[in-house]
Amino acid sequence: MHTHASTALGHASAQRAPRTGTPHAATGRFRQVKTALTVFLLGLYYIVPWVRWTRGGESSQAVMFDASAQRFYFFGLEFWPHDLPLLLGLLIFSAAALFFVTSLFGRVWCGFACPQTVWTDLFFAIDRRVDRMLGRDHPLGQWAKTGVHVVVAIFTGFTFAGFFTNIVELGPQFISGQASIVAYVTVGVLTFTTYTLAAHARENVCLHMCPWPRFQAALLDPESLVVTYQNWRGEPRARARVPLRPEIATLDSSAYIMPRVATASVAGSSAATTYRGDCIDCGKCVSSCPTRIDIREGLQLGCIGCGLCIDACNTVMERIGRPHGLINMAPELSSVGGCAGKSGRIRLFRAKPMFFASIMMVTGSAMAWALATRSDVNAAVEHQRQPPFVKLSDGSIRNDYTLRFSRLGVHDSNVEIRVEGLDGAAIRLSNSAQASFTQGARRSFSDRVMVTVPKGSVPKVRVPIAFVITDRETRAPVARLETYFWGPGGVR
């Protein structure tokens, strides 16, 4: 194997201060994707609360978690607390999707979509813009940066609060001091965390706070695409004026697998110290890294897979007239000339990704099915057990039940209750002689329901019955609730 050429930068990287501030900007394909995704995700976050949706004839917010009413609105959908299993399904699906993507492409979530990455990237962009405008050593530079950081953080906190309350009203209320204490606390906390995490903690969150990097190794397999420094091509590192190793001089671009001929020569070139590999040790890969790691040391916990070092290195390779791909997205083994698959190609259908894909399929289809067949009615009936039955003066027997009924949607429900499975039973609500009621939209109805059976037809013991709720306008059945009617004999 090669020995590392001793260079000035080798020491420099070991002596790097704990925080380097803003990394150097890189340009290239990964940077473009990252910028596009950052703009898209931030746009989604900041714009979505402002989207309006007509609900029940009045304009309201398209996406809102109404904590006080315990409702979640998502455009045309409305969720109640009893829909919580759907959230569980969504979380399992999301986790499986995250594992799936990780097993194929490494930590693209960390590098491109994680809120910490997205906001940090935004704050990096602010820092660079301020540096460009004022010059790097301007005495007011840090003040300007902090000022913009704080404004963005406040706006972020405000937007977050806007997901939980009417954001259009929140603005004026917030400024005039009319907003609720909860709103101020929410905005305050989110402003604080955004500012602290994106302006100060930055990569330290990924390196020291986040649990996700710790078990990503378990999700990767030998064919996962990860950011890889092609050791066989880059070593030994030296200044550009040192002549290139002859066996790699004819590489074509895009080859991430060591050519057979190269393998042979590397193995026998122990005295190659007078030659250099493709790496000219310019340090651009390190200085552009948002987590300030040296990717040339191999795959490591600190790498978030953003690919900015690839962009930085490709730019340099272009400048010195060498093919791209000294650092690229490739299976880890390729770095030392190994190849992952039997044919040297990366298979898509591999055990790990397919396992996670199957979990996605199962939870995804289960959720879709649950959402499609979701009942818009939430009704429950509970038999009163104290006492289980009441004897009336004419000898008839009455059972009392508590009925709870709520229905999604924007219209009042006019419904009627019938009893099935009990001869001669009369049913009524506590405050009327009838068994029909109107449940106001967005309210839940609860009342005592009384079922009376005349003396002659009273069942001796407990018998199963059912409440059938029908819509009085459409005559359509709305719900069927099974329960028991207790005769004087009790349970047999």
Added chain:
Amino acid sequence: MASERRYDPVTGQYTTGHQWDGIEELSTPLPRWWVISLVVCFIIAIIYAFLYPAWPTTKTYYTGLLGWTSHSELAEYQTEARAGQAHWREQIAANTVGDIAASDDLRTFAVAGGKALFNENCAGCHGIGAGGQQGQFPSLIDDDWLWGGTLDDIYQTVTHGIRNTDESSRQSEMPSFKDMMSEEEIAATAKFVLAMSDTSVSAETRNAMPGAELYTNNCAGCHGAEGEGMRMMGVPALADQIWLYGETEEAIRNQIVRPKMGSMPAWGGRLGDDAVKMLSVYVHSLGGGEK
């Protein structure tokens, strides 16, 4: 031993300057933020000890500059809760029980409040579900009422109670017939009374019974010719299927000889008028309420 502090390039730290046989000690102080947090915690703890009750004294305790107690906090929460209900309580106070029951919102509030009050004050005798207790306390959820089942009747009964020292309390008394009737006569009367509620016994058969005349002479004055009872006086109906003190002949005989009569405290003075209104609406909603 001591030498110059120097920068150690391997760890990126400075040394303390201490050196033993060439082994140097690195200076790795606690992070500044950590030390500051610790100091701030101490300062907060000291301030806290002055503001809040923190120190016992020989007989009592230091009450703190803020005068905080868990009781005062509870009182604060209660005041807050009452303020939140004020709108409803005002309306409860301003309206009659009939008006409260007629308004959907007020009724919902009264039933909820009444339920809590009932479980706290009434359930001890009448049971959690107001089902009563056979032989002692009447059920409040059936349609048989001793003193009447309209809202106003219930309100009156709850406010002033039954057979107690309250001036407006419901009062009545059933005499003992022990010395007025012979044992045979009592037994015959009990048989007749039992037959009154037996729907399988025809009127002719019943009127031919020896107890018929005894009942007309001794009982019908209060319990009614057909055993319909008299609510003005809290006289129970005898022709229905509900027997608070038992539906056997022996139980009825006992009742003729040694009449049991329930009593109930007056709740108006104890709970206040608003609470009694809510209680009345709640009891009325349990299934037996009459218009």
